Amino acid sequence: MATPVLTVKGLTKNFGKLCAVNQINLQVNQGEVFGMLGPNGSGKTTTLGMLMGVVNPTAGEFSWFGQPPTHHIRKKIGAVLEHPIFYPYLSGQKNLELNATIKQTDFNNIAKVLDIVELTARRNDAYKTYSLGMKQRLAIASALLNDPTVLILDEPTNGLDPMGIAEIRTIIKRIAADGKTIILASHLLDEVQKVCTHFAILRKGNLVHSGPVDDVGKGEEIVEVIAFHDDLPAHLNQFQGTKEVKKDGQFYLVKMNNGFHSAELNRFLFEKGIVVSHLATQKKSLEKQFLEILAENNTH
Amino acid sequence: MLHLLKIDLKKLTSYRTFWVVCGLYFITLGFTTASGMEFLKWLANKSVEFGATININRIPLYHFPDIWQNVIFVSGFFKLILAFMVVISVTNEFTYRTIRQNIIDGMSRTEFLLSKMLTNVLLSLLSCAMLLIIILITGFIYSPEIIWSEIFTDAGFMFAYFLEMFSFLSYTLMLGLLIQRSGLTIVVLCLSHMLEAIIKANIDDVTPGLIPFFPMESITNLVEMPFARYAFQEIQDYVSLTSVAIALGWLVIFNYISYLKLKKSDL
Structure with missing residues (x-):
């Protein structure tokens, strides 16, 4: 080298x-x-x-x-x-x-x-x-x-x-x-x-x-979901790739386990009979990563 | 070496203050040293008593070889003006923070100091050259007879003058590097003689032997006041080797302190 x-x-x-x-x-x-x-x-x-x-x-x-x-x-x-x-x-x-x-x-x-x-x-x-x-x-x-x-x-x-x-x-x-x-x-x-x-x-x-x-941006994904369905959070939590579900404004933010992607979540919801009107992977920005790293180090 | 001098001159030659201060210095130096006889004439006209008792043409102010010590002693007073230019030149580097950029751009700290020292050498040499011209011209004008063997007998004062200038400018450079602010540096520089005088007065009773070793004292001792000889008093009409040795010692100390200060500080 x-x-x-x-x-x-x-x-x-x-x-x-x-x-x-x-x-x-x-x-x-x-x-x-x-x-x-x-x-x-x-x-x-x-x-x-x-x-x-x-x-x-x-x-x-x-x-x-x-x-x-x-x-x-x-x-x-x-x-x-x-x-x-x-x-x-x-x-x-x-x-x-x-x-x-x-x-x-x-x-x-x-x-x-x-x-x-x-x-x-x-x-x-x-x-x-x-x-x-x-x-x-x-x-x-x-x-x-x-x-x-x-x-x-x-x-x-x-x-x-x-x-x-x-x-x-x-x-x-x-x-x-x-x-x-x-x-x-x-x-x-x-x-x-x-x-x-x-x-x-x-x-x-x-x-x-x-x-x-x-x-940056590798690792776990966060997916934004909007669907007009009453039990959406419960269904989202049933998905085996889901780590955490949060509501953020009009979206549900689904933090995925490593190796799971938005496509699989989409298929899962569709099979449950839920049609989403919005589904997007949040691109992790350097800013986010930066703040996360700083926050991690703050706790130490 | 020349390369380093070129760097510092490049900073100065486009700086208007440099030309103004140096211009004032060389003009006042030239006029004052060349007009001693005119001054005596004026004095004789003004005070009838002085004119009647003393024939000013009998005072060998500008006669070879007396002229060397006379002119060079008076010139020593003007070095403060040139020192102000050195203060401005070095403290500017801190105010503008250009010393930092010079180092970043690839000068070593020693090179930076050398470039400033070389300018001091150049300014001292220019002062010497200026005086040499004035001494030769006025000497030939006023000396009643030219004895070729006597013209350069006291030229050794020129070396003492160079040492006086260079030591004093080295002292100034050191102050500038230590204090880094132009106003404060100029105040300390102007007070140096006075502060030293206070200390000297206090130790005069205890250990008078120490007095010649004081820095400002040693620089002024290089060329002693010559005029008392015209009132029939003994004067030191030569450059003493002890003064040269002490002044050289201080010259080294001043520049070494500058070197240490530059080496250690974060810029």
């Missing part, structure tokens, strides 16, 4: 008594779009800060491309943490020139990345005159400057209007299609579900879940 892009072992950060990140283990492989989820203050940015050398870890270690981290390796990674940071008095072009000098890369790339984020027309204006969306886009341009194989984006759509969010999402998908590995921290679950292949959930500095996004 190819060397993982990122391996994290037992990474820990304490700020005084507060444990911001606790013993995190992670692995990100080539080509993954890896989402880091968690409520505000769950340690996402601190973790990324450690991976990018701005926060000194209390304990643990990590490696990029199988090598111990150095500033030389950081030059090959494009990263935007928290919010865009640039010199306000410099123009977009000059800011990128400065970053290109730091990354020791060619100035030729600047025109290309400005084009990708559609900032070419405003490149000579001072950064402080940019709108928030333009600032975010310049940050992505700057992260792309060195043609990095890994891109780290922390809340890239924070504070953007719906159009801006859609634009950034398109850019991310386009970059991912080029085979780049992307690590995306966000608390917008919808966003992660739309663009990510893998995800991890942090809660109070602990890693509480990690796996492929495709696994």
